[in-house]
Amino acid sequence: MAALLISQLVWALDPGKALHQYRQDQWSTPEGLPQVTVLAITQDRDHFIWLGTQVGLARFDGREFRVFNAENDSGLSNNYVNSLLALDDGSVWIATRGGISRFSDHKVEQVLPLASTGVVHQLLSFKDHVYAATDNGLVQFDLANIGNPNWIFQRATQRVGLIDGELAFSAGTALWRYADDGRLSTLAELQAPLTHFYNDKQGYAWLGTERGLWHWRDGKLSQPIAHPALRSRLIEAVWHDRDDNLWVASDVGWFRLRYARLGDEVQRMNDRWARSLFEDHEGNLWVGSTTEGVARYWNGYLTRIGDEEGIAEPLIWGLYQDQSGTIFAQSQNGVYQQIGDRFALRYSPEQLPHPNALAALKTRDGTFWVGTAQGLAAFQQGKRVHQELLKPLENEKLYSLVETDEALWIGARNGLYRIQDGKLYLPSAFAGIPPITVRGMIVDKDKRLWVGTSSGLFQWQNGAFTKIASDLPLGSEFISAMYVDPTGTLWVGTQNSGLFRFRQNQWTMYNTVSGLHSNTVFYINSIGDKLWLTSHRGIFFVEFNQFAEMDSNQRQRLSSMVYGASNRTDRAECNGGHLQAGLVDDKGRLYCPTIDGIVMIDPSRLSAVPFPPKLHITNVRFTVDGVQQRVAGNKAELPAGAHNIEIDYVATSYREPMFTQYQYRISDNDKSWIDAGTRNTAYFHSLPPDNYTFEVRAQTDDGVSAQNNATLMIKLAPYYYQTWWFRALLVLAAISLFVALFVWRYRLLQANKQRLEHLVEQRTRELTLVNEQLQKASSTDPLTQLGNRRYVVERVPHDVALSRRAHIRQIDPDNRDIVFVMLDIDHFKQINDRYGHAVGDLVLAEVGKRISGVIRDSDYAVRWGGEEFMVVGRCANHHHSMHLPERLLRAVSGQPIWIGGDQKLNVTCSLGFAHYPFWSEDLDALNWEQIVTIADAALYIAKSRGRDRWIGIEAGDLFEPNDLVGLQNIQDYLRLVDRFKLRLITEVL
Numbered sequence: 004m005a006a007l008l009i010s011q012l013v014w015a016l017d018p019g020k021a022l023h024q025y026r027q028d029q030w031s032t033p034e035g036l037p038q039v040t041v042l043a044i045t046q047d048r049d050h051f052i053w054l055g056t057q058v059g060l061a062r063f064d065g066r067e068f069r070v071f072n073a074e075n076d077s078g079l080s081n082n083y084v085n086s087l088l089a090l091d092d093g094s095v096w097i098a099t100r101g102g103i104s105r106f107s108d109h110k111v112e113q114v115l116p117l118a119s120t121g122v123v124h125q126l127l128s129f130k131d132h133v134y135a136a137t138d139n140g141l142v143q144f145d146l147a148n149i150g151n152p153n154w155i156f157q158r159a160t161q162r163v164g165l166i167d168g169e170l171a172f173s174a175g176t177a178l179w180r181y182a183d184d185g186r187l188s189t190l191a192e193l194q195a196p197l198t199h200f201y202n203d204k205q206g207y208a209w210l211g212t213e214r215g216l217w218h219w220r221d222g223k224l225s226q227p228i229a230h231p232a233l234r235s236r237l238i239e240a241v242w243h244d245r246d247d248n249l250w251v252a253s254d255v256g257w258f259r260l261r262y263a264r265l266g267d268e269v270q271r272m273n274d275r276w277a278r279s280l281f282e283d284h285e286g287n288l289w290v291g292s293t294t295e296g297v298a299r300y301w302n303g304y305l306t307r308i309g310d311e312e313g314i315a316e317p318l319i320w321g322l323y324q325d326q327s328g329t330i331f332a333q334s335q336n337g338v339y340q341q342i343g344d345r346f347a348l349r350y351s352p353e354q355l356p357h358p359n360a361l362a363a364l365k366t367r368d369g370t371f372w373v374g375t376a377q378g379l380a381a382f383q384q385g386k387r388v389h390q391e392l393l394k395p396l397e398n399e400k401l402y403s404l405v406e407t408d409e410a411l412w413i414g415a416r417n418g419l420y421r422i423q424d425g426k427l428y429l430p431s432a433f434a435g436i437p438p439i440t441v442r443g444m445i446v447d448k449d450k451r452l453w454v455g456t457s458s459g460l461f462q463w464q465n466g467a468f469t470k471i472a473s474d475l476p477l478g479s480e481f482i483s484a485m486y487v488d489p490t491g492t493l494w495v496g497t498q499n500s501g502l503f504r505f506r507q508n509q510w511t512m513y514n515t516v517s518g519l520h521s522n523t524v525f526y527i528n529s530i531g532d533k534l535w536l537t538s539h540r541g542i543f544f545v546e547f548n549q550f551a552e553m554d555s556n557q558r559q560r561l562s563s564m565v566y567g568a569s570n571r572t573d574r575a576e577c578n579g580g581h582l583q584a585g586l587v588d589d590k591g592r593l594y595c596p597t598i599d600g601i602v603m604i605d606p607s608r609l610s611a612v613p614f615p616p617k618l619h620i621t622n623v624r625f626t627v628d629g630v631q632q633r634v635a636g637n638k639a640e641l642p643a644g645a646h647n648i649e650i651d652y653v654a655t656s657y658r659e660p661m662f663t664q665y666q667y668r669i670s671d672n673d674k675s676w677i678d679a680g681t682r683n684t685a686y687f688h689s690l691p692p693d694n695y696t697f698e699v700r701a702q703t704d705d706g707v708s709a710q711n712n713a714t715l716m717i718k719l720a721p722y723y724y725q726t727w728w729f730r731a732l733l734v735l736a737a738i739s740l741f742v743a744l745f746v747w748r749y750r751l752l753q754a755n756k757q758r759l760e761h762l763v764e765q766r767t768r769e770l771t772l773v774n775e776q777l778q779k780a781s782s783t784d785p786l787t788q789l790g791n792r793r794y795v796v797e798r799v800p801h802d803v804a805l806s807r808r809a810h811i812r813q814i815d816p817d818n819r820d821i822v823f824v825m826l827d828i829d830h831f832k833q834i835n836d837r838y839g840h841a842v843g844d845l846v847l848a849e850v851g852k853r854i855s856g857v858i859r860d861s862d863y864a865v866r867w868g869g870e871e872f873m874v875v876g877r878c879a880n881h882h883h884s885m886h887l888p889e890r891l892l893r894a895v896s897g898q899p900i901w902i903g904g905d906q907k908l909n910v911t912c913s914l915g916f917a918h919y920p921f922w923s924e925d926l927d928a929l930n931w932e933q934i935v936t937i938a939d940a941a942l943y944i945a946k947s948r949g950r951d952r953w954i955g956i957e958a959g960d961l962f963e964p965n966d967l968v969g970l971q972n973i974q975d976y977l978r979l980v981d982r983f984k985l986r987l988i989t990e991v992l
């Protein structure tokens with residue numbers, strides 16, 4: 004292999020990095036997440052990530068989501084997932100607003116329904132039991148017998164966890180302990196209800212409340228974190244990661260602390276409302292948000308330093324570290340200086356001969372030199388000096404600077420310059436080196452000056468330059484890097500011919516043929532037992548012992564370990580071509596200039612052993628008779644005629660899942676492995692009936708093989724005519740005329756049967772049509788030709804179901820509500836008494852006609868009984884629900900009704916209305932009959948306030964469904980209005 008692209012993984016999240024320096028991946032509804040609010044996250048035994056949202060459950064494999072909801076899975080009774088719990092047996096427990104479910108053996112099953120639990124808030128595993136905090140109390144499940152739950156506390160509980168090694172839970176603001184002997188005792192009274200209960204890696208409890216974060220340790224409850232947001236705001240989640248970071252999510256953002264130094268500064272990562280936190284087996288941190296889905300953070304292989312750290316110019320040409328350890332960055336617009344963890348512009352473009360700074364050097368006398376694209380600048384105590392001396396260099400492009408005991412050497416586009424004893428010597432003053440571009444210079448341990456040019460390598464000896472290795476490719480190559488390692492060995496990098504080593508007066512060449520990752524080398528340095536190099540294809544290293552093994556013929560090829568390669572999303576396209584193309588600081592960290600700022604890699608943060616993923620077969624799809632079907636599991640029994648077989652597989656690694664490589668094979672068809680690349684689906688158009696074993700293997704982008712090869716047993720059934728017994732049957736059929744006659748007679752009878760069945764079907768259709776006409780007549784009021792009460796009872800449940808589905812799926816918010824309007828003709832009894840029932844019938848018919856004239860085609864009106872009508876406004880927006888009763892009031896009361904001759908009668912009406920859903924918190928809090936009752940109450944309030952008006956009733960700020968139990972009259976409703984349980988709508992907004 005030309006290079007083993009094996010990058011070691013970084014564990015946990017480096018506390019020294021800012022949030023923007025972590026690698027972040029984001030998933031939301033466009034990527035397949037069922038909803039944007041992620042309330043719970045866990046990871047199961049097979050390394051799948053599970054995400055609970057407000058409208059469903061999702062399982063994520065790094066590439067795609069599998070969604071579970073109440074509509075497609077009967078085992079999940081409610082879509083609102085509050086908590087998830089993954090157990091060692093591979094099952095995942097699911098807490099919802101509608102009970103407890105469990106995913107096991109490829110399916111979801113209900114464990115405890117809503118009627119038993121109410122809303123389930125949190126799950127906990129402890130000592131072979133699962134505990135659930137619910138509205139109906141704390142319930143315990145023995146994992147050996149989950150069908151027999153034990154209610155150990157029968158009042159509403161919100162959260163459950165461990166304190167001092169024993170079970171603890173919250174009920175209201177009280178914190179309770181459940182001892183091993185079954186005794187209950189109160190531990191503390193909290194200042195606010197508990198919203199999150201978490202036990203850190205030390206076993207101590209963190210208690211998130213509606214007003215701040217508390218910590219229980221050594222029998223004491225305290226608030227050790229001084230940050231205002233963590234003392235007074237809603238706490239949603241806490242997580243203690245393996246690198247000793249403490250992460251806290253709240254309604255005003257999420258925060259990072261060092262667990263061992265809780266009194267130190269709290270770092271706010273961002274100000275978005277985070278709802279859940281989780282660290283997976285690879286050390287990735289998953290953050291569920293309120294509005295943006297889920298994000299995953301990890302260190303990445305590289306740390307990028309740019310605008311956030313003070314470097315406004317992305318294009319960095321070179322790096323330099325002075326004697327004090329301060330780092331300088333030469334950019335396209337000036338020179339930046341490191342100050343603490345940030346950079347600041349030290350020498351602006353206006354202070355330099357040209358904005359492009361290519362080289363920097365601080366000499367022993369304290370002078371700071373900057374080589375630019377058009378000249379050299381010298382600074383002493385921040386002021387520019389030696390301008391007259393350096394005037395001949397005004398149009399020179401300067402690439403490198405080095406100081407020896409005798410002079411300052413300057414590498415330029417047109418040759419080598421030297422400043423010595425206050426004089427500038429031009430390129431023509433040196434013997435042995437032509438006027439060619441000098442890219443870099445270095446002084447070895449013997450104080451010899453080596454000069455790298457665009458046409459080979461030179462050495463300064465006895466007052467003249469000598470060309471080195473003229474018989475090797477090095478002799479005419481573009482020299483781009485030079486380095487002397489701690490043993491005194493000289494390493495030389497080139498633009499196109501790879502790497503050269505000079506040791507014991509002998510040159511050795513290494514390139515891609517011998518296993519080097521790239522033939523272009525921009526920078527060379529050693530860190531520990533590794534030789535690090537950079538190129539336009541990333542950063543890589545080779546262990547020093549490999550070169551020794553190559554020298555002794557114990558190894559045929561080098562293995563280059565690569566970071567920031569072109570096949571990664573975490574890229575590092577390094578700049579180079581001169582000696583300041585990188586540096587290693589006093590902490591052993593490697594810095595490289597790139598076209599997008601500086602990248603830093605810290606070898607001490609790299610794990611020696613990458614974590615191998617698990618490989619799974621997730622789905623099998625096939626087509627039979629034009630219909631696609633699917634099965635799950637490690638066995639697939641396919642019916643006869645199954646074709647277009649598709650097998651999905653995935654390796655559950657979340658660092659670079661899109662770059663994982665797969666190979667598969669299927670027995671009895673292809674013994675060799677088929678290279679699928681990064682595609683995670685195998686396709687088989689047509690397989691003969693037989694038993695097969697499908698096998699797949701995987702390797703991550705880091706070169707790490709999966710823990711296992713995944714296998715699938717396939718049994719493809721034959722058609723009957725493909726079996727041996729059918730062939731025997733054909734022989735018997737050929738010699739049995741009786742069977743043939745029998746079949747002919749059977750078919751004749753079947754034809755007669757079909758004719759009879761067709762005749763019966765025709766008569767049935769006629770009877771059905773008559774029945775439909777009778778049913779329509781039974782649901783129509785003969786006087787007004789409007790529907791009657793039966794019509795409403797038959798139609799409204801369907802309308803409510805459509806509205807409910809639109810709310811659950813969060814679609815069409817302006818057209819998904821229903822408005823129920825009750826209309827009653829004012830003083831109708833007086834009309835009957837004064838003018839007679841004939842006039843009363845005329846008024847009823849006219850009012851029905853006027854109602855029909857002002858409602859939309861999607862609405863419908865019915866005569867509810869007597870002088871009372873009901874209008875159902877479909878596809879409405881409850882914010883504008885008052886417009887319908889306003890139109891109805893004007894239509895009825897706007898003009899007198901002609902009752903014969905020249906007599907006209909002024910008729911008014913009173914209206915009351917309410918809408919579905921009545922309470923946005925729970926679509927099913929009230930059924931439609933209850934909402935009609937509320938609308939009727941609003942009608943009577945309108946009558947009590949003078950008639951000829953409308954009034955609506957909607958849920959108030961403090962509404963609870965139980966508030967409507969036992970209401971007797973409109974005074975009861977008005978008292979609920981006074982208590983902000985209900986709200987009256989009396990005018991058009």
